[in-house]
Amino acid sequence: MTAPPESPVVAENLVKRFGSFTAVDHVSFRIGRGEIVGFLGPNGAGKSTTLRMLCGLLRPSEGRAVVAGIDVVRDPESVRQRIGYMSQKFSLYNDLTVAENLRFFGGIYRVPRKERPERIRFATEMAGLAGRENSLVSNLAGGWKQRLALGCAILHRPPILFLDEPTSGVDPESRRRFWDLIHTLSADGITVLVSTHYMEEAEYCHRVALIDRGRLIQMASPAALKQHSLGGELLLVECEAIGVAMAALQEAPGVHDVAAFGNTIHILVDNAAAALQALPAYLAEHGAPLTRIERISPTIEDIFVQLVGAESRSAGLPS
Amino acid sequence: MRLRRIKAIAVKETLQIRRDPISLLIALLMPFMQMTLLGYGVSLDVKHLPVCVFDREASQNSQALLKRFQASEYFTIVEGFDDYREVTTALDRGTCRIAIVVPQDFSERLSDTGSSAVQALVDATDTNTANVAIGYAQAVVSGFSASVELFVESLNGNPVARLQPVAAQSRVWFNEDLESRNFIIPGVVALVMALVGAELTSLTISREWERGTMELLISTPVTPMELMLGKLLPYFAVGMFDAGLCLGLAIFWFDVPFRGTLGTLFFTTSLFLIVVLGIGYLISTAIRSQVGAAQIGLLVTLLPCTLLSGFAFPIDQMPPAVQGVTYLVFARYYVTCLRAIFLKGAGLVDLAAPILAMILYAGIVAFLAARAFRKRLD
Numbered sequence: 203m204t205a206p207p208e209s210p211v212v213a214e215n216l217v218k219r220f221g222s223f224t225a226v227d228h229v230s231f232r233i234g235r236g237e238i239v240g241f242l243g244p245n246g247a248g249k250s251t252t253l254r255m256l257c258g259l260l261r262p263s264e265g266r267a268v269v270a271g272i273d274v275v276r277d278p279e280s281v282r283q284r285i286g287y288m289s290q291k292f293s294l295y296n297d298l299t300v301a302e303n304l305r306f307f308g309g310i311y312r313v314p315r316k317e318r319p320e321r322i323r324f325a326t327e328m329a330g331l332a333g334r335e336n337s338l339v340s341n342l343a344g345g346w347k348q349r350l351a352l353g354c355a356i357l358h359r360p361p362i363l364f365l366d367e368p369t370s371g372v373d374p375e376s377r378r379r380f381w382d383l384i385h386t387l388s389a390d391g392i393t394v395l396v397s398t399h400y401m402e403e404a405e406y407c408h409r410v411a412l413i414d415r416g417r418l419i420q421m422a423s424p425a426a427l428k429q430h431s432l433g434g435e436l437l438l439v440e441c442e443a444i445g446v447a448m449a450a451l452q453e454a455p456g457v458h459d460v461a462a463f464g465n466t467i468h469i470l471v472d473n474a475a476a477a478l479q480a481l482p483a484y485l486a487e488h489g490a491p492l493t494r495i496e497r498i499s500p501t502i503e504d505i506f507v508q509l510v511g512a513e514s515r516s517a518g519l520p521s
Numbered sequence: 522m523r524l525r526r527i528k529a530i531a532v533k534e535t536l537q538i539r540r541d542p543i544s545l546l547i548a549l550l551m552p553f554m555q556m557t558l559l560g561y562g563v564s565l566d567v568k569h570l571p572v573c574v575f576d577r578e579a580s581q582n583s584q585a586l587l588k589r590f591q592a593s594e595y596f597t598i599v600e601g602f603d604d605y606r607e608v609t610t611a612l613d614r615g616t617c618r619i620a621i622v623v624p625q626d627f628s629e630r631l632s633d634t635g636s637s638a639v640q641a642l643v644d645a646t647d648t649n650t651a652n653v654a655i656g657y658a659q660a661v662v663s664g665f666s667a668s669v670e671l672f673v674e675s676l677n678g679n680p681v682a683r684l685q686p687v688a689a690q691s692r693v694w695f696n697e698d699l700e701s702r703n704f705i706i707p708g709v710v711a712l713v714m715a716l717v718g719a720e721l722t723s724l725t726i727s728r729e730w731e732r733g734t735m736e737l738l739i740s741t742p743v744t745p746m747e748l749m750l751g752k753l754l755p756y757f758a759v760g761m762f763d764a765g766l767c768l769g770l771a772i773f774w775f776d777v778p779f780r781g782t783l784g785t786l787f788f789t790t791s792l793f794l795i796v797v798l799g800i801g802y803l804i805s806t807a808i809r810s811q812v813g814a815a816q817i818g819l820l821v822t823l824l825p826c827t828l829l830s831g832f833a834f835p836i837d838q839m840p841p842a843v844q845g846v847t848y849l850v851f852a853r854y855y856v857t858c859l860r861a862i863f864l865k866g867a868g869l870v871d872l873a874a875p876i877l878a879m880i881l882y883a884g885i886v887a888f889l890a891a892r893a894f895r896k897r898l899d
Contacts, residue, residue: 220899257740258740258896259739259740259896259898260897260898260899261897261899279742279744282740282741282742283742287737289733289737289740292733293732293734293737293738294734295734297536297537297540298536302533302536305529305532306529306530307741308529309525309528309529309530310526310530310738310741310742312523312525312526
């Protein structure tokens with residue numbers, strides 16, 4: 203094997219079409235060793251499809267994927283020996299026990315016999331399943347299952363991990379534990395590409411790739427995204443008649459963007475101080491008196507909504 | 522190809538079989554049930570056919586003739602009538618399959634002209650049975666006829682029976698008792714193994730697709746060949762166990778004579794099992810739902826193996842086009858082997874043709890199955 207490449211994961215203009223539908227549309231990126239990169243976007247944005255192309259499970263319609271320095275289409279088996287993968291749907295064997303699943307993947311990846319007991323013990327402990335080695339996987343709760351799946355994926359010490367929505371459907375406490383594990387692995391030099399539709403999980407990543415409708419909109423660190431992408435200041439508005447207020451705010455002077463967030467409204471303004479002064483009277487005038495207005499710091503979700511909106515407008519799509 | 526991976530898959534598959542009660546039931550109980558059901562149920566022997574009689578003469582002569590029917594193991598007289606309408610009704614209802622009508626002037630014509638006729642009305646809805654029944658009835662009547670002749674000759678003062686110029690002396694080989702069971706049971710063994718074998722393996726790949734475990738499995742470096750071998754090995758063991766069960770029932774329970782060697786039996790059975798498991802696996806790679814795969818598995822094995830393997834219906838009686846099709850029915854080769862091993866004591870050399878056919882079949886199926894399995898989702 204050649205020396206470890208500087209960028210363990212490289213995508214060059216990856217395209218995947220299913221019939222006339224383009225699931226992934228000219229996506230390019232490079233990921234450095236030990237980096238944790240989060241793919242962020244709504245369901246159906248093309249996150250899973252991209253990960254599957256990187257694993258060699260789907261053949262790209264165009265473009266090239268190079269993983270661990272190896273072209274995925276040309277030599278998928280060599281790539282597979284160097285990656286660990288967690289698919290979107292939980293895919294360990296429910297009718298096997300914890301230990302049996304680990305032994306199975308140990309055999310499949312041909313983990314050297316001498317190291318096997320040690321690695322299986324390590325994976326069991328990492329997943330917090332010590333003492334439950336003989337439980338059937340079907341009897342485990344969601345969070346344990348996810349950690350066991352991660353344990354199986356790292357049994358052969360792959361330098362690269364592809365995790366497709368590993369935390370979906372898992373309780374917040376387990377999600378936090380899971381991210382702790384990912385950080386531990388990254389500290390050991392393992393490169394992690396993880397997709398999620400939980401926007402708040404972006405904060406755990408070194409870099410975030412925002413993906414929408416098959417396109418990579420922006421890729422940067424969470425902090426950089428918040429600093430540079432917004433182009434204004436963010437206010438939170440709370441009122442009774444949200445529909446009326448939103449319509450009015452679209453027209454208000456100095457307001458760039460309006461988005462509903464649950465039962466509140468986030469607006470992007472040029473000058474927060476001026477807006478805090480003017481808007482209460484403006485909204486009362488338009489029949490939607492507000493109950494609360496305050497300045498907030500943007501979340502990744504704000505950035506995402508803002509960027510997707512900008513994309514759609516420039517592409518002439520309805521936002 | 523790596524033995525470690527094959528072993529890992531075989532171990533995993535064994536654990537799954539052990540924990541899946543339905544798989545176990547199919548594997549262990551089905552062959553037993555099918556063997557007893559088919560072994561007892563399928564018989565081509567025509568014996569104790571229900572006969573009704575309409576004796577219009579009711580003489581000593583006519584009774585002597587009818588007694589011969591009663592004495593024959595092929596017929597059982599169930600009823601006597603004295604009206605044609607009753608005879609018709611009995612045939613319509615199926616209470617009898619054949620009706621013998623002795624005319625009013627039976628004895629009179631016999632003594633006057635030396636010849637008389639007896640009517641046999643046969644229910645020919647089942648042509649095979651009807652043909653056999655007619656043959657047996659003719660044999661009974663000609664036996665009676667010969668005794669009458671003998672009697673007349675002796676009355677005329679010729680005590681020695683007239684010798685027939687040429688008489689055929691037949692000796693029955695291989696199935697000396699002409700028991701159709703001895704011919705059918707080896708075929709039943711083949712049928713049961715084909716059904717159970719294909720049914721078991723037709724689920725192994727589709728189950729992984731359905732449960733979502735396949736996506737992870739194909740993201741590992743396992744090769745299609747390793748996967749196939751690892752998955753089929755445990756089923757081969759189960760299949761051999763079933764084969765032992767079926768063959769044991771055939772020999773010890775149904776008393777089919779076994780004249781061959783265990784070695785030949787083991788070799789041909791393994792070969793057939795490889796073909797059957799391979800076909801199930803091929804179906805499984807092509808169809809990603811378990812229900813669909815099971816149905817195709819049944820369709821591919823049950824009908825062709827029942828109708829076209831020669832298990833009950835002789836292949837050389839089929840029209841040439843259908844005979845051509847039977848070469849595709851993998852069970853026909855094993856049926857041929859089993860019959861020859863059981864009844865004729867045939868060895869490997871005698872069975873070279875069907876054995877080569879099975880080897881070829883296994884090779885093609887394995888090649889297709891390994892190719893059909895793609896480690897990709899699209």
